[in-house]
Amino acid sequence: xxxxxxxxxxxxxxxxxxxxxxxxxxxxxxxxxxxxxxxxxxxxxxxxxxxxxxxxxxxxxxxxxxxxxxxxxxxxxxxxxxxxxxxxxxxxxxxxxxxxxxxxxxxxxxxxxxxxxxxxxxxxxxxxxxxxxx
Numbered sequence: 001x002x003x004x005x006x007x008x009x010x011x012x013x014x015x016x017x018x019x020x021x022x023x024x025x026x027x028x029x030x031x032x033x034x035x036x037x038x039x040x041x042x043x044x045x046x047x048x049x050x051x052x053x054x055x056x057x058x059x060x061x062x063x064x065x066x067x068x069x070x071x072x073x074x075x076x077x078x079x080x081x082x083x084x085x086x087x088x089x090x091x092x093x094x095x096x097x098x099x100x101x102x103x104x105x106x107x108x109x110x111x112x113x114x115x116x117x118x119x120x121x122x123x124x125x126x127x128x129x130x131x132x133x134x
Contacts, residue, residue, distance in 0.1 A: 017044045017076070028091055037065075037083040038090035046070065050078035057097045062088045 019025060023043060031037040042049065050068035057066035057080070065083040082090040 019044060028094075031081060031083075034083055036086045036090060037081065038094075040080045040082065040090075040094055042078045042080065044076050045078045046076060047078075050080060052101065053094075053097060054080050056101060057082050057093060060093050060097055063093050 025043055027041045027043075029039045029041060031039050042053075047068075047070060050070065054066045054068040057063050060066075062084045063082055064085055066081065068078055068080045070078055080094070082093055084090050084093050088096075
């Protein structure tokens with residue numbers, strides 16, 4: 001018996017986030033009913049990435065509209081729709097948003113590591129002071 005019922009019901013949990021051989025992570029599907037609009041289907045992702053990308057896309061100066069949805073809670077596929085003003089394509093806006101987020105997360109990681117190291121050094125200094133005062 002599996003340790004968690006979820007594993008027993010759904011097989012390998014790796015299937016939830018590992019792409020099958022030949023499966024594309026992201027697919028662009030032009031949405032022809034609206035000018036300069038595309039849907040981006042992202043496989044093996046959930047609300048976390050969908051919300052993050054769509055909210056940051058809304059802040060892009062050339063994006064008129066952005067939003068996301070999930071077809072079903074058990075389907076790990078996010079649909080992100082982006083409409084631009086026509087000066088750039090939806091794909092260019094999507095790529096620009098992804099690149100900006102990568103830069104932001106890199107900066108956040110560096111700042112976190114720096115603060116972590118400073119905190120470690122302070123803790124070591126406090127321990128040495130306590131040991132010297134005893």
